[in-house]
Amino acid sequence: MLDTRDIQCPYCWETFELVVDLSVAHQVYIEDCYVCCRPIHLIIDVIEQGECVIQALSEEESF
Template sequence: MEEYFFQCPYCWEQISMLVDTSQNHQNYIEDCEICCNPIQVSIVVENQEIINFEAKNIEQ
């Protein structure tokens, strides 16, 4: 597990989440810990390192 910091696409606050680096491709929705809006999270991991992380507003 690795803690990853990013900016919420709704409230623009910096938040963090724990990423399971044993999974190569991950797509899921997680609520912002500040504003509680749903964020579409897409993560790509190679050799247990995060190589791509996207956090999108699902209302776009």
């Protein structure tokens, strides 16, 4: 089940929509910001049907 969520870039602070697959309980991947093109480390945890927690981290924060 795909859904969209708003996230904020940890570099330029712009908000943009991210497509999230809610059928996968735990996801970790890198997505480039649509505005500044810098890599955002995403950690997504689905906690309930249709609900999720998204962490959008810079490269410095993720390691």
